[in-house]
Amino acid sequence: MNAHSHTAHDPSxxxxxxxxxxxxxxxVYEDEQVYAFHDINPWAPVHFLLIPKAHIPSxxxxxxxxxxxxxxMALVPKLALEQGCNPYPEGGYRVVTNTGAEGGQEVHHLxxxxxxxxRPWARG
Incomplete structure (x- = not known):
């Protein structure tokens, strides 16, 4: 891991x-590497964020x-079902990550x- 690719923690x-x-x-879920939590402004009946604990900007x-x-990515199907998504193929979920200003990224932590x-959802 390069020093410029992430820092353990960004205080800001x-x-x-x-x-x-x-x-x-x-x-929603936590282990040594990752943390998942409910979105405070959900766009869908199930909406959570999955983040690395290390500060990787994007x-x-x-x-x-x-x-x-x-x-x-391997955690997503398990957590989605646990949080109430219906099973594939009739059910399902979306995984979205925004990268950079043109990608709509607002919080610069992956x-x-x-x-x-x-469905239908307010967005998506």
Missing amino acids: CIFCKIVAKQIPSKT MAQAGDHAALLGHM HFHVMGGP
């Missing part, structure tokens, strides 16, 4: 503060973190939105 980052329990959140810096990304549940 809201998601780092959530990981550090300095800002409350409703936990997908643009994720190239050195293939194992971590694989771990995160995060995956997992959204699902009965």
